[in-house]
Amino acid sequence: MRTIPFPFIFSLFCLFACEKQDTQVLFAPEIAASCVNCVQLDALSVGQVSYYQTIKGDDFYRNENPDLNYLDDTLQLKVVDQEGDLFFLEETIITAETDQIFQYTVKVDKEHIVFSRYREGDLSSLVDFRGQKSISFPIDLSEAPQARMKGWYIENDCDMTSCLYQMDEFQDKRNLNVYLDYSPMAYDGHGYYAIYDKSYLYRSMSVGSWVPEGNGWELIR
Numbered sequence: 001m002r003t004i005p006f007p008f009i010f011s012l013f014c015l016f017a018c019e020k021q022d023t024q025v026l027f028a029p030e031i032a033a034s035c036v037n038c039v040q041l042d043a044l045s046v047g048q049v050s051y052y053q054t055i056k057g058d059d060f061y062r063n064e065n066p067d068l069n070y071l072d073d074t075l076q077l078k079v080v081d082q083e084g085d086l087f088f089l090e091e092t093i094i095t096a097e098t099d100q101i102f103q104y105t106v107k108v109d110k111e112h113i114v115f116s117r118y119r120e121g122d123l124s125s126l127v128d129f130r131g132q133k134s135i136s137f138p139i140d141l142s143e144a145p146q147a148r149m150k151g152w153y154i155e156n157d158c159d160m161t162s163c164l165y166q167m168d169e170f171q172d173k174r175n176l177n178v179y180l181d182y183s184p185m186a187y188d189g190h191g192y193y194a195i196y197d198k199s200y201l202y203r204s205m206s207v208g209s210w211v212p213e214g215n216g217w218e219l220i221r
Contacts (some may be wrong), residue, residue, distance in 0.1 A: 016049055035200075039077050041108050042198045044087045048079045050200075051221050052126065057152035057205070057214030066151035070212075075125060075217050085109075088118065091125060113137040113196070126204045126217055128192040130181060139198045141166045141177045152214055153207070154193050156182045170195055170202065185209040 008062060039050040052074035060065040074094045081088040086107050093100040104124050107114045115127045116134040129135050147165035148155040162181035170176050175197065182191035191207035205216035 009079070010137040037052065038200065038219075038221065040199050041113055041196075041201070042105070044082075044108065046079050046082050046087075049218060050077045051075065052077065052217035055152070055203070055205070055216050055218045055221045057160070057207075057216075059212050060150060060153035060207075060214070062152065064091055066153055066214075070154040070218075077126065082087055082168075093120075093125065111139055113139065113198075118146070126201060127194070128204070128206065130180075130184075130192070135179075137177065137179050137194065137196055138164060139177070144177075147178045147180075154178060154180055156180065156191075158182070160186060167195065172204065173197070176202065182207060 035050070037048050039048045052075040054071035054075075056069045056071060058069070076092040076094060078090050079087050080090045080094070080103075088103060088105055088106050091102040093102075102122065102124055103118055104122055104127065105116045105118050107116070114136045115124070116128070116136055117123070117129060118132075123129065126133060141164050144164045144166045145157070147167045148166075154165070158180070160183045163180070164177065165178040165180065167176040167178055168174060170172045177196055179191060179196070180191075180193040182193075184190045185207065188209050190209060193203075193205050193207065194201060195203040200219060203216065203218045205214045208213050
C-alpha cells in the first residue's frame with residue numbers, strides 16, 4: 001500500500017473553498033442520484049468512487065435560515081486497497097491548480113463506522129479526526145434525539161462534548177444520522193458535523209467560531 005503524506009489541516013480546505021465564491025453553482029445537486037459504483041460503507045470494495053462538491057454556509061448568527069451555496073471544487077473519494085476488513089481510502093481535491101491527495105482507512109462493523117489515520121500526520125477533508133487517531137460514527141441512532149436544522153446549520157444541545165442525533169429527512173434521503181462536535185468553538189476552534197447512514201457519508205461540514213459560517217463537502221454521485 002503506497003501512501004502520499006500531505007500534512008495539512010481540515011480548516012484550510014474550507015478556507016480555500018471560501019475564496020472561490022465567484023464560481024458558485026446555483027443549484028443543489030441530488031445526493032447520489034446516479035450512484036452506481038459509489039463508496040458504499042456497508043459494502044466496500046476496491047475501485048468504488050464517490051464525488052463531493054464544495055459547500056459554503058452563510059452566517060448562522062445573523063440569519064434565521066442561513067443559505068447553503070454550492071461551489072465548483074470537487075473531491076474524489078476512492079477505495080484503493082484492502083487488508084482483511086480494513087479498507088484504504090484516497091481523497092483527491094480537484095482544483096484548477098493542483099490535485100492534493102490524502103489517505104486514511106475505514107473499518108465497518110454492525111455498530112460503528114470507524115475512520116482512522118493510516119499513520120500519524122495523515123488527515124482528511126471529509127473526516128475531521130478532532131486531533132485523534134480515529135473517529136467512530138455509530139450506525140444505530142434510533143434512540144437519539146432529533147437534529148434541529150437552522151438552514152444548513154445544526155443547532156447544538158451539547159456543551160464540551162460531541163453529540164449524536166437522528167434526522168428523519170435530508171434532501172431526498174430519510175432516516176439519517178448526525179455526528180456533531182462543536183466543543184472546540186468554545187476556545188475559538190472550529191466545530192464539525194457529519195450527516196451519514198450505514199451506507200454513505202452525505203455531508204461533512206466545518207463550522208466557524210470567529211467567522212460564523214460553514215465550509216465543507218456534499219455527496220453528489
